[in-house]
Amino acid sequence: MFKKIIFIVLITLFTISIQADEKTYKMVFVPASEKGDENDYKSLISIVEKITNLNIETIKVTDYNAAVEAMRAGRAHIAWYGGKTYVKAAEIANADAFAAGVRPGEKDAGYYTYFVVKNNSKLNKFKDVKGKILSLNTIGSTSGDLIPQVELNKINLNVKNKNHFINVFYAGSHDACLLAVLNNQADVCGMSSRNFEARIEDKTIKLEDVRIIHKSDRVPPPPLAYSKLIPLEDRIKIKNAVLDAHNHGEIAGYGGKMSHYMEVKDSDYNVLRDVIKLLNKDKS
Numbered sequence: 001m002f003k004k005i006i007f008i009v010l011i012t013l014f015t016i017s018i019q020a021d022e023k024t025y026k027m028v029f030v031p032a033s034e035k036g037d038e039n040d041y042k043s044l045i046s047i048v049e050k051i052t053n054l055n056i057e058t059i060k061v062t063d064y065n066a067a068v069e070a071m072r073a074g075r076a077h078i079a080w081y082g083g084k085t086y087v088k089a090a091e092i093a094n095a096d097a098f099a100a101g102v103r104p105g106e107k108d109a110g111y112y113t114y115f116v117v118k119n120n121s122k123l124n125k126f127k128d129v130k131g132k133i134l135s136l137n138t139i140g141s142t143s144g145d146l147i148p149q150v151e152l153n154k155i156n157l158n159v160k161n162k163n164h165f166i167n168v169f170y171a172g173s174h175d176a177c178l179l180a181v182l183n184n185q186a187d188v189c190g191m192s193s194r195n196f197e198a199r200i201e202d203k204t205i206k207l208e209d210v211r212i213i214h215k216s217d218r219v220p221p222p223p224l225a226y227s228k229l230i231p232l233e234d235r236i237k238i239k240n241a242v243l244d245a246h247n248h249g250e251i252a253g254y255g256g257k258m259s260h261y262m263e264v265k266d267s268d269y270n271v272l273r274d275v276i277k278l279l280n281k282d283k284s
Contacts, residue, residue, distance in 0.1 A: 024055040025230065025238075028067045028076035029254070030085075031060065031173075040252050041080075044261075047248045051241040054234060064140040068093050077227050078238070080254045083142040083220045083272050090266060094228040097266055098239045100221035101251075101258035103194065109221035109262050112193040113147040115214040118181055123188060126214040127155050134159065134168045135177045135186035142272070143219055144174055148190030150275055151216050175199065182209065198256045220272060222254045223264050239263070 029041065045056045059076055061067050064085040070076035072093035081089055081097075089095035100109035117123045123132065129152075136159075137144020149159055159168045169186070171177040174195035180186040182205065193215070199205045224242060226235055245251050246260035253261075 023053075023234075024057060025077040025226075025234075026057045026059055026070075026075065027078040027080070028059040028061055028070045029080040030062065030064055030067055030082075040254070040256065043249060044242065044245055044251045044253055044258075047245045047251065048238060048241040051244070051248070052234070052237040054237065064138065068095075071095055071225075071227055074227075074229070077230050079225050080222060081225055082140070082222045083269055084146045084276065085140060085142070086223050086225055087269055087272050087276065089225060090269070095225040096228050096235075097223035097225045097264050097269065098235070099224045099242045099261040100264045101224075101253040101261050103197075104257055104259045106259070108218075109264070110218040111143065111221060112219055113143045113151060113190055113216040114193050114196050114212045115148070115151070116178060116181060116189045116191060116196065116210050117187065117213055118184075119209050119211050121187065121211065123213055126151075128213070129188050130157055130164055131166060132187035133166050133185070135171045135180040135189045136168065137174050137177050137191060138170050138172055141174075142222070143192035143194075143216075144177060144190060145170070146272070146275065146279070147216050147219055149279060151190075151214065153279070175204070178205065178210075188213070194256075201256075220269050221264065223269075224253075224261070 027041070027045070041058060045058070049056055056078065059070060061070065064082060067079050067081060068085060068089045071079055071089055079089065079095065081095070086095060086097055102109045115126060115129065123129060136148055139145055152159060157164045159165065171180050174191045177189040177191045178196065178199065181189045200207050226238060242261050243263060251258050
């Protein structure tokens with residue numbers, strides 16, 4: 001009888017332990033810049049943990065595909081994705097977008113791709129990039145790969161066509177893409193407007209040293225997404241906490257400081273789905 005009681009107690013404790021573990025969620029992210037790290041997310045995570053009584057741990061990866069795979073494999077439950085990466089994660093990893101950060105002084109979380117040159121460059125119009133060296137972010141980046149290709153296609157240029165560019169290379173980050181231009185390794189850079197503005201704000205670069213020769217249409221913002229496998233009750237808690245976080249302290253996120261987070265939904269990214277289909281059609 002005593003052994004039976006001990007067995008029941010152990011089973012109960014084991015069950016409680018599992019339930020506690022289930023309340024610890026892991027969030028995966030790819031740094032938005034060379035300076036990006038866990039500190040970009042600590043303030044928001046701390047507030048969300050306090051409001052929800054959930055534990056959130058961060059996982060830093062350097063590759064967008066790794067962020068998708070982490071959620072698909074169940075190693076991550078929440079993720080900061082780029083728009084294009086989110087579309088893939090929604091398709092294969094049960095991801096569901098729910099919020100996006102709005103930068104101070106802005107009303108919308110959307111952003112743009114800038115094509116940037118040095119101030120003394122002879123490139124004045126967007127069409128002048130033909131026959132030059134182009135630097136981009138990383139393969140899979142929305143504003144540093146997908147949207148640049150879309151904008152270039154509008155003027156009948158293709159990054160894969162060796163007759164259109166001397167060279168096209170992926171620098172590894174938005175910051176590195178811009179530095180390639182400043183260091184004369186590239187003639188023009190296709191990068192996120194958020195990162196460009198952040199580097200102006202922190203004085204990493206001087207506005208008088210660079211020029212923007214082209215600005216894309218609005219790009220859907222990089223979203224926070226959670227796995228649909230998270231219990232609905234916790235998803236609601238997390239979303240509400242993120243949307244209310246600005247009332248509890250200063251917050252930051254993907255790309256730096258944020259004034260608040262706005263709600264987004266999966267259908268907001270249909271425009272990117274259409275763009276991806278169009279590019280894939282052109283390649284076939």
